[in-house]
Amino acid sequence: MEGRQYGGYGGCTDSFSVFGFLAFILALLDLILDLQANMGGTGMPRGIRSVNNDDADTEKDSLCQENAEMLQATSACYSLLRGFLNALAAENSECANRFMCEGAEEASTAGPIGEVIANVASLNAGSWLMRVNATMFRSVVEAGQTGAKLGGCALRFSQCFGLPSAYRYPAVYRGPQLPSEVYQPLLQEIMDTARDTLL
C-alpha cells in the first residue's frame, strides 16, 4: 500500500483497479453500441421494424436518434469513469460516496440508457474500489445506486468538504431526452446481456 497518496492515484492496487474498471466500462460501451446498432436505434430489432420506411425523413430521424443514443451511452460511461477516478482520489468515505454518487447521477441525467449504465457500472466500480480500501469504500455501491436514482448527491453527502486536486466534475451530456418507450426493448437487452456476461 505504500506509495498511495491522498489526492492522487499512486499504489499498485489503485492502478490495477483503474484498469479493471476501465476495461469493464469499455466492454459495457461496446456491448451497448453493438446492441443498439443491431436494433437500428429504434429500440426494435431490425426485422420487426415497419417495412415502409423508404422515405428519407424516417431514415434521417432514425440516424439522429442513433447518434443521440450513442452520445448518451458514451457520455454516461465517461461520467461513471470520472466519478470512479474522483472517488479514488477522495480523502474520506463521505467524499468517496459523494463522487461516486455524482458520476452515477450525471450518467442517469443523460437519460434511460445512462441510468442503466449508472446502475450496472456502480456495482462494478464498488467491487474494484473495495479492493483498494474496503473500509473507505464500503458504501460506494449504495452511493452509486442513489445517484442512479437521481437522489441528490450534494445534499445526501453534504459532509464532504474540499475537493482533491485530481477532482473533475463528471458532467458532459446535455442533449435532448428521448421518449422512454423507445428504449424499453434495448434497455432490457442491455441489462440481460450485462448480467450474463459482465457482472
Ligand SMILES: *[C@@H]1O[C@H](CO)[C@@H](O)[C@H](O)[C@H]1NC(C)=O
Ligand atoms: C482505508 O481507509 C480508512 C478510512 O478512510 C483509513 O483510515 C485507512 O488508513 C485506509 N487504509 C489504507 C490501507 O489506506
